[in-house]
Amino acid sequence: MPALTDGSAGGGPLAYGDPVTQAWSNLLVVTVLALLCAGYGRGVHELWSRRGTGAVVARWRVAGFALGIAAVLVASTGPGHVWAERSFAGHMGQHMILLVVAGPALAAAAPGLPLALAAPRRLRRRWARWRTSTAGSWVRRRPGALAVLAGVLHAAVLWGWHLPAPYRLAAEHGLVHAAEHASFVVAAALLWSVLLGADRHRISGPAAVLVLVATMLAASALGAALTLAPGPVYPAGILAPHGGDPEADQQLAGLLMWIPMDVAVLVAASVVFLRWLAGLDRALPRASGLPPEGPAGPVPRGPARADPIDRAPARPAAGKDTR
Amino acid sequence: MPSSTAAARGTRPGPEAMASLTRHWAEAPSLRTWFGTVDHKRIGRRYLVTAAVFFGFAGASAVAMRTQLAGPEAGILSPREYNQLFTMHGTAMIFLFSTPMLFGFGNFLVPLMIGARDMAFPRLNAFGYWVFLFAGLFMWASVPAGAAPNGGWFAYVPLTDERNTPGLHLDVYTLGLLFLGISTTSGAVNFIVTALKLRAPGMSLNRVPVFVWAIVATSFMVLVALPVLNLDNALLFLDRRFDTRFFEPERGGNVLLWQHLFWIFGHPDVYIIVMPALGIVSAVLPVFCRRGIVGYPLIVFSIVAIAIISFGVWVHHMFATGLPQLSYGFFSAASTVITIPSGLQIFAWLATMLVGRIVVSVPFLFVVGFLVTFVVGGVTGVMFALTAFDQQTTDTYFVVAHFHYVLFGGAVFPILAGVYYWLPKMTGRMFSVRLGRWAFWLVFVGMNLTFFPMHVSGLLGMPRRVYTYPGGLGWDPWNLLATIGAYVVAAGLLLVAVGVVHALRRGAPAPDDPWGGDSLEWTTSSPPKPYNFPVIPRVHSLHPNWDPRTVESTGPGATEDRILAEGRTTLCTSELDGRYERPVEMPEETRKPLLAAVGLLMVFLGLLLAWYWVAAAGAALVIGTLAAWLWPPRRTPQEAGVAG
């Protein structure tokens, strides 16, 4: 199979930018991560010193943050980068770390509040003003709409960057590459925040399952397109850059796009759904499963007791927990 | 009986309220209302009867085919006839019998089970039925015309393109399925909205009967899967009629696109058929174990999980088409994983039986028959998930045996269980137990006699879809057995029909709750009044009919906001928790749905016969009818306030 597009890329492996831009983009990644760590750490420190360790931002959220940062580091500078240089499939593996590990972990970190706390006073004020403005409160009141937007963004980012031309562009320019990876992390974090993020961003269990599954289908379609393509989709130099069968590389890459996302979503959807159902059972019990004439056990009797459902929603009004 | 004790206390809505309810909901027994009814119970019964008739046609085709295959080189059917019959058998069983039959149950039962007075969109419901009827007639009419589809139910291109199959055969198929798709889609939307919005107050999602969950999950699958089939059929129709090139390799098209799209629909469709049937099992089985179902959250979870995973397994129908080896590993894994939720359900039922006290009645017999056959179909299903085995046995009689165990075992047995279980509620008559038991044993024995030998003939190398086979290959005895079995099944199913007619003619009047059921349909009269519930119940648990608090809520505890006797009204509640929101107006009988369906029939007939002006006229009729149908009624502000 000849080179797919114009063939101008030549046959040699792509170096993912020259060493200089490479170094610059590495520096950029590390700087941004360090800034994020500093901000998050400061915000959490402030919260914990005021309200006690583990308050407001739970410990597992902090652990999630650490995991997310570590995943980004591993993927973009550590071994992930080495795999990415070695083969297309390795590169997809790198993307999957960003999408399926780093994104969800950072979403679980609920970084909004700590980062806002750590931000300079002026920025904070402006942020608070926007939140209470019409636009801000519109967004705040509609976590569902946000979730759908996040899903669309996730699918768009995934498809957009993996089309041959943008992919090659990213592979050739270190900064574009960094932008690609940043957009993956942001899109994934936004998507998963509907499930793992701060409470006010979450949507109900069934809705989260729907959004996740729909996004998963879009990602699977890309995986399927790559896996099932009969010939190389990408220009020369991208598939199996260091020798080997380009088609096998592409197929493996397709499956790497396909399987981790599916597994992650299936597991997450299962957990969310079961947890939601269990929560519902606690709030509004299903009650005994025996017919009234059954000889065993007491059956709930008497006048209609107040069911929790008749009370006002248990949840405080939206926004109350946001200072 | 809980409902009779409530009646004895005499604290139902007052006589005026009852009179008002009757006035607003009753339908005069005229031909006009017969064509214009929007009552979900009548529509549901029509679905059931119509689907049963189509089942009869498709079953007769099967018997004819089995007769031809009883011995080698038989000449009872010509290959032309045989190929049309097996295509119509498959297509009708899948599209015109299973789904509509289960939608019929859903139509009748969902509003009753959730304590609503009708479906969310009653006119759309009527429209869906008429479209189903017309689409079914549209397809079956092609058989006497000699133009029935003949490309198999999965109609692989390029066999089905214009060059290889000229004539109307495949146009009937594509247009018929597109036509029918309108009905199925509208039904699915209706089910979801009904189940989400019209539940009785207090029926949070964890108190919804499993059958309703199954119907809702099925409907979601329909909404995602069916469009893909519709697209596939539309592309094939365009290729055939207008020379587009989607499936033409010489012009850049691709024949596997058809298979991908078909199976992206086709595999979820297996679950679209089986899942509501499993829902019926989950409704019937616990009642005869005198105990609520074990592991309700697990069953609901498995329903949702199946609905999701089923979209990831389509390639296991294409294991022999030469897709990348790597992808087989993935699809093989997904296909194996999907058996786990089914396993959860089976063991939940077994556990329910093991901790309950079993009453063996006719519906329960069919449930047992289901368990036995479905497990056989399940284990062979796992075999097909393994690519190497699939490549050897796909497209043989082994696969025919497998999917008949799944679909006959997994759908027909539950449907028959449902027929016997809800017959008293639907008709107000009890059936003859003796006839029922005979029917069960005939169907059960005949079914196994028909399909078990097919495993063997498949392993012995007999491919499917052959109109005849040579003698001396070791296939003869197994085919003869299968044919004998087919006649036994036919006799059993006839006995079911006889039983239903017998019940209608001679059956004893049914009590409101003959089985001591747990769900809300048993709190109504048999058959239910047009408004279903004089008082919309207040639900406190998963088993409202076993819960004195709910019974109380329709008696002395009835409140004005749940009686709603002024006007044709039912209740809207919140989607997840089932909180009381507001009453909503329900539309009255109208013949516009029928008119719109007639318009659609004109569209599809016009397209089929290339009378495009008829199609255009039909489209105009549809648009005009819809515009009039949806035209907002003029109301006084006060009235509008009530509805708003």
Place this chain on the structure above:
Amino acid sequence: MTPADLRTALRPAGLVTEQPVGRSTAWWGVMLFIATEGTVFAALLGSYFYLRFQHGVPWPPDGIAQPDLRLPLVMTAVLVPSSLPVAWAEAGIRRGRRWQVRAGLLATLVMGGTFLGLQGMEYHENLREYTVTTNVYGSLFYVITTFHGAHVTVGLFMVCWLLAAAGRGGVSARRPEPVRVVAYYWHFVDAVWVAILFTVYLSPRL
């Protein structure tokens, strides 16, 4: 705010509760309809990518030129902003301003009609080069765009219907449902166009 409040806010049960204001049956109906229509488009565009990747290079095949972007961009500039007057009309009906509904819908009607006109112009150009029967690319191009055009047409029918109904006072602040349904559908038709622009016009270059 006390720590207890925060704990309540952060506990997993936060997943259970829902907004106190429920959606109407009409909202659910139109959303599900849009979902299933959206799946048709997703499958259609998915088929485009499938056929393209299965076909290999060059794409478009048979010497057909890359799709010209100028007219489609103009069409986008006409169609996508047409969501704004609809949204404005929807905002109007909530305040009971019927004139606002009518003005918004009229603007949409004009924009949608222009879009269809431009699509006709584009067809006129393209038909000289290739038709729906030329090859799979031609089939895809015309079927996808025509299918979307048909949706625009249906949307315009709905807008006309709504204009007529609004004229008779069928919609009001208390009955905003028809306006909302039409608005959602129109937004959907717009969003689909963006996906088509990306798939049919941009992606061959990517």
Place this chain on the structure above:
Amino acid sequence: GLLVLLGGCSGGAPSTLDPAGTGARRVEGLWWLLFWISVVVFAEVMALLAWALVFRRRPDRRISRVEPTRFVVVAGAGVPFVILLAAYGVGLRDLAALRQPESPPAVTVDVTGHKWWWEVRYAGVDGATANEIRIPVGEPVRVRLRTVDVLHSFWVPQLMPKTDLIAGKVRETWLRAERPGEYRGQCAEYCGLQHAHMALQVVAQPRAEFDAWLARLAAPAATPDSDAERRGQQAFLQGTCVACHTVRGTAATGTVGPDLSTLGARWSLGAGAVPNDGGHLGGWIVNSQTVKPGNAMPPQPVDAAALPDLIAYLESLR
């Protein structure tokens, strides 16, 4: 019971359980593994069902309030998961084994699917035959598959699982027969009116015999020996036959129907429709539509007197 039945009745069947090829033997092993797993699982479920039906039916049974959720999860998901994982692993191993033979094939057969017969050619050999494939026993043979019309599926149950023939693509599979013999194969993908009559036969024979046969296939067809055959040849060449059929070394070079150069030696007529003997051949020539309705060969207006000669000629082509 099933085993006995299978053993007793499979004589002469192209049975997947009587494998003679490397690929089919793999799958047979997989089948028995799956079969026994299935038997155990089925027996387990039936035992529970029977237990419930026997012991939980008495009216004095106390209904338990316990929710044996753990039992459901373990028995319904945990145990199946372990079993499935094991079966999946074995399945993957066998799939990998089916992918290619241990040694690269020396012989390549090109098989083309037609409605409704198989055209068979050998790479590097000029001649063609139909509905029969000869292979050297014990050696892997590459089979290249293509179709000129609709989808078919190449399946010889005793040798190898199926491979679909996809329009617009060339597919590949391989065969390796472990013992000499004749193995029936049949199209396994529904391909229209005469899908039932699209069989083929794979003949595995020792290398020497195979080589001899292949040489004969490449050579011109047998020349007529007797007068009857000569008259038959004349009738053949002057009739409509040549428009569609080839007989190598003569003026008949049609390509629509099967190459008839070795017709007399084939196992059947019409891809398994009828046995290959004089009577059936005559019937086939006069009106094959009564034998295999819908096939591409129209009824032939052959003189009743010339028919025996024509048959004699065609039978002599070996």
